[in-house]
Amino acid sequence: KVDATDSDVGENAMVRYELFRGTGEFFTVDRNTGEIIVKQLLNEAKNSYHLTVAAYDGGKPPLTSQIQVYIRVVSAKTPVFIVPVYYAFMNENDSIGTHVVQ
Numbered sequence: 001k002v003d004a005t006d007s008d009v010g011e012n013a014m015v016r017y018e019l020f021r022g023t024g025e026f027f028t029v030d031r032n033t034g035e036i037i038v039k040q041l042l043n044e045a046k047n048s049y050h051l052t053v054a055a056y057d058g059g060k061p062p063l064t065s066q067i068q069v070y071i072r073v074v075s076a077k078t079p080v081f082i083v084p085v086y087y088a089f090m091n092e093n094d095s096i097g098t099h100v101v102q
Contacts, residue, residue: 002034002067004055014058020066022051027071029053036069047073 006013017034019027026049028037036051049071056062074080088100 001036002029002053002055002069004034004065004067006057006063008057008059011058016056016058018054018056020052020054022069023049027051036071042073044075049073 004015006015016031017029019029028039051069052066053069054064054066056064086101
């Protein structure tokens, strides 16, 4: 999901989103929420996608901003860690067999 804010008030502050550039074949962007949604199964041979999402305010004419979104595809068969980094602290005199990370 992408999220943009606008400092205007009223209708001018309303933000809408659209896929500006990238693989519209595989992804769509919800106009109101900015959620990026998969439209079909992703190609196993391609492990990453690059999209450009635009946000427009409600002004006349609308002002716009763009953001780059990089999507990395991981195989459903590959084990994936829940968190990217684990930290553990141990005392130097902890006994053999002490659990380090649970």
